Amino acid sequence: MSNITALTEDERDCYQEITNVAMGQAADRLARLLNVYVVLPIPNVNIIERNEFKMTIKSLEDAPSVSAVCQGFIGAGIAGEALLIFNDSSFSDIARLLNYGSEQNTNEELEMLMDVANVLNGACIQGIGNQLDINFSQSHPIVLGQHRPISELLDDKHATWKRTMAIEINYTIKDHNVNCDLILLFTEESVHHMNRLISFLLED
Amino acid sequence: MSDSQLDMTEFHWLMDILQTIDVGLVVLDRNYSIKLWNGFMENHSGLRPDQAKGKNLFTLFDEIDENWFKKKAESVFLLNIRAFTISEQRPYLFKFNNNHPITGRAEYMYQNATIIPLNNADGSTENICLIVYDVTNSAMSKHDLQGIQNLLGSH
Amino acid sequence: MTIKVLICDDSNMARKQMSRSLPADWPIEITFAKNGAEAIEEIKKGGQELMFLDLTMPVLDGYQTLEAIRKEDLPIMVIVVSGDIQPAARDRVKKLGAIEFIKKPVDKDKIKSVLIEYGIIDNAGGDNE
Numbered sequence: 001m002s003n004i005t006a007l008t009e010d011e012r013d014c015y016q017e018i019t020n021v022a023m024g025q026a027a028d029r030l031a032r033l034l035n036v037y038v039v040l041p042i043p044n045v046n047i048i049e050r051n052e053f054k055m056t057i058k059s060l061e062d063a064p065s066v067s068a069v070c071q072g073f074i075g076a077g078i079a080g081e082a083l084l085i086f087n088d089s090s091f092s093d094i095a096r097l098l099n100y101g102s103e104q105n106t107n108e109e110l111e112m113l114m115d116v117a118n119v120l121n122g123a124c125i126q127g128i129g130n131q132l133d134i135n136f137s138q139s140h141p142i143v144l145g146q147h148r149p150i151s152e153l154l155d156d157k158h159a160t161w162k163r164t165m166a167i168e169i170n171y172t173i174k175d176h177n178v179n180c181d182l183i184l185l186f187t188e189e190s191v192h193h194m195n196r197l198i199s200f201l202l203e204d
Numbered sequence: 205m206s207d208s209q210l211d212m213t214e215f216h217w218l219m220d221i222l223q224t225i226d227v228g229l230v231v232l233d234r235n236y237s238i239k240l241w242n243g244f245m246e247n248h249s250g251l252r253p254d255q256a257k258g259k260n261l262f263t264l265f266d267e268i269d270e271n272w273f274k275k276k277a278e279s280v281f282l283l284n285i286r287a288f289t290i291s292e293q294r295p296y297l298f299k300f301n302n303n304h305p306i307t308g309r310a311e312y313m314y315q316n317a318t319i320i321p322l323n324n325a326d327g328s329t330e331n332i333c334l335i336v337y338d339v340t341n342s343a344m345s346k347h348d349l350q351g352i353q354n355l356l357g358s359h
Numbered sequence: 360m361t362i363k364v365l366i367c368d369d370s371n372m373a374r375k376q377m378s379r380s381l382p383a384d385w386p387i388e389i390t391f392a393k394n395g396a397e398a399i400e401e402i403k404k405g406g407q408e409l410m411f412l413d414l415t416m417p418v419l420d421g422y423q424t425l426e427a428i429r430k431e432d433l434p435i436m437v438i439v440v441s442g443d444i445q446p447a448a449r450d451r452v453k454k455l456g457a458i459e460f461i462k463k464p465v466d467k468d469k470i471k472s473v474l475i476e477y478g479i480i481d482n483a484g485g486d487n488e
Contacts, residue, residue, distance in 0.1 A: 031447065137243055
């Protein structure tokens, strides 16, 4: 199977639009959970080499300390992970919105992290699956770490993959100091399958 | 709602649950031919139920050591008991990719498995169910812990 | 009579999906715009009667486009088509003068029923004018 080093303009556009719809559905659920308005950005779609991975993720979220949860998904030959990176300075506002107490300990912060991750990761994976007509299996989420610099959360030394397609969505909440990044990471093999799946959407 | 309607609702719930649960479910007959293949198995193997059903388990998955597996399964057929395998014996039964392909360190999915007898009305066991659990996380933690223990022990 | 329809979306695929989802037997002339600024330019040329407008776009987004249309009192009916399905987004575009909000991915039947509701096409599918 040939390497995927870049996406065509049409492919990038298509992934962006599919993500746009999925993250809209995710934002709607978060908005209803927290009773807020979630500001939707234009998603970023990129093919990333492994040696650039840490740097790229770091550049997306430059907070000194973050907490992150990731969840695997797989179906119809497409596999990847949804990685939610939470800027630690967001916790006090999230706590207020979720009606947690004013003083948070690490355990309560984990509760909030999981509450938000369940909504955003779940809805996004489901939303993409619906559009591609795939019923993804979702694995149990894993906490990559709490209150750590982002570079410590990711282990790229033991990784076996070469490149990944990363779709980055930066969620912010209007009038609140809440900032998190949802990054969808697809394996290179999945991108081959997905390019085939979306080709019918791109036909004239 | 009548009892039979209730049963049908529950039946549909159960079917949804079995399809969605993060656990692999495979029913095999006496000849190790696949009779049931749930969503977990479909998504991780890439084989749809229509591609798996009716096929021999060992033909489809040559990574499974036939003799080893049969030794466990035959006791389930014959003795009507459950059999368990853990990832320390063999890291996996089915060679599936790690559920966290990008952030994960493991090359493949570590698995525990349970084989349970499915009894006929007369009590005989014509079919067995293979239940596959993803234990990659705990396997990796154990691996890390052992590494630390070895390090400490050597001092 | 042919109706001039403007489809404004930054995504090429979304523009295609939108134009494919319009009633097949509807006599229209479609113009595409990649962002709000291009759309305003087209509307100012005159003749455009109906616009399908996306919200999340570079240069000039959907909200800003609706504001500009209102400010300059441009004569066009706007149906917002967006993936941002939060109730607040829907309310905001209605307040800004959009006649209707349709969620993405677009659904052919939904579009047709909206067009019928606003008398833009009749039940048979042709236009009323």
